[in-house]
Amino acid sequence: MTQPYIANAKFDLAFIIGPAFVVTLIAILAAPWAQSLANFPVWLWVILILGVDVSHVYSTLFRTYFDRDELRLRPRLYQLAPLLLWVTGAVLYSFDSLVFWRGLAYLAIFHFVRQQYGFMLIYGRREKGNKRIDKAAIYGATILPLVYWLSHPRSFNWFVDGDVVSHTVPYVFDIAALLYAVVLAAYLWQEVLRWRETRTINLPKNLLLLGTGLSWGVGIVAFDNDIIFTATNVVAHGIPYIALNWLYGKNRQTIQTHVPYIWSKLAWLFRPTMIPIYIGTLALLAFIEEGLWDGFVWHDHQKLFQTFSMLPAVDDPAILVWLVPLLSLPQSTHYVLDAFIWRKNGNVPDFKRILFGQQP
Secondary structure (H helix, E strand, O other), rough: OOOOOOHHHHHHHHHHHHHHHHHHHHHHOOHHHHHHHOOOOOHHHHHHHHHHHHHHHHHHHHHHHOOOHHHHOOOOHHHHHHHHHHHHHHHHHHOOOHHHHHHHHHHHHHHHHHHEEEEEEHOOOOOOOHHHHHHHHHHHHHHHHHHHHOOOOOOOOOOOOOOOOOOOOHHHHHHHHHHHHHHHHHHHHHHHHHHHHHHOOOOHHHHHHHHHHHHHHHHHOOOOOHHHHHHHHHHHHHHHHHHHHHHHHHHHHHHOOOOOOOOHHHHHHHHHHHHHHHHHHHHHHHHHHHHHHHHHHHHOOOEEEEOOOOOOOOOOHHHHHHHHHHOOOHHHHHHHHHHHHOOOOOOOHHHHHOOEEEEO
16 A cells, blocks of 8 residues: 555655654754743744744635635635634724734634644545544644643743733643543554554654654643744644645646636746745745734834834724734634635535645
């Protein structure tokens, strides 16, 4: 039996599965350096936040608002989602800014958890039988570190200080860890039974589970450090997402005869020779967004965003209540739309053939 990769072993191991292992190893080796720093280095912030985290959000555009077929398929979703998210964000912000940031943080966490769940199902797509144990295993790999965070206050945050509610609660993590140990035991026994039946091991699925557990565990539990958390968090999530969107776009060029994009030349970005331009386009969009944030709200990296220094600093609550949710729309919309665009849908022509490059 061939391994159920999305593209092939080289692509998946390098860009889907591998990032979690690589960034976790680097984080462990660089931990003494990271823990010695008082502030987040600007160059590292550019790489991790601007280059990976915010950039991966904009890769969604090629599956949604830049895609004519997708816009025709779900017009109401794409019209109403940003509007409703903006209004909802303004309502939350009107209560208190922290209420808004908590809501956005929990939405982001849900999105990060579900991405790993989705990859787990993809890699287990050829396996027969009930998938409940697989689902419990991948959920536990992400939720167990979150339980630790909720019951052991950390020095880092998701967006702003205090956005993830955390209180010292004895034994909660211990109980959760014990329950997850039972799940892992069931999972390992299931894999043994499958090996006995097929004489094969599902390498990508098991590596995904291991990489998820390592990156989340090291980033949240093993260390209490903003740099380590940010690195393990965004790299293990963002690089696979950017890669998956590029792969989907590349496969469309060979499987579909028409150009689906609102501007036909966007299809060029999905040629292997155009990968630097694809990455650069995402980084440019991320730079513009972060520049607007810095000019209007944060003022944290004024040297980096000198072009945006002419923007007025906004501190009027009546304006911020609308401005902050508006600037956050790329993220919030990405979190919501992502729950729809990667689902197996009979109304999406050739979805599975495109995603897997015609392989089953």
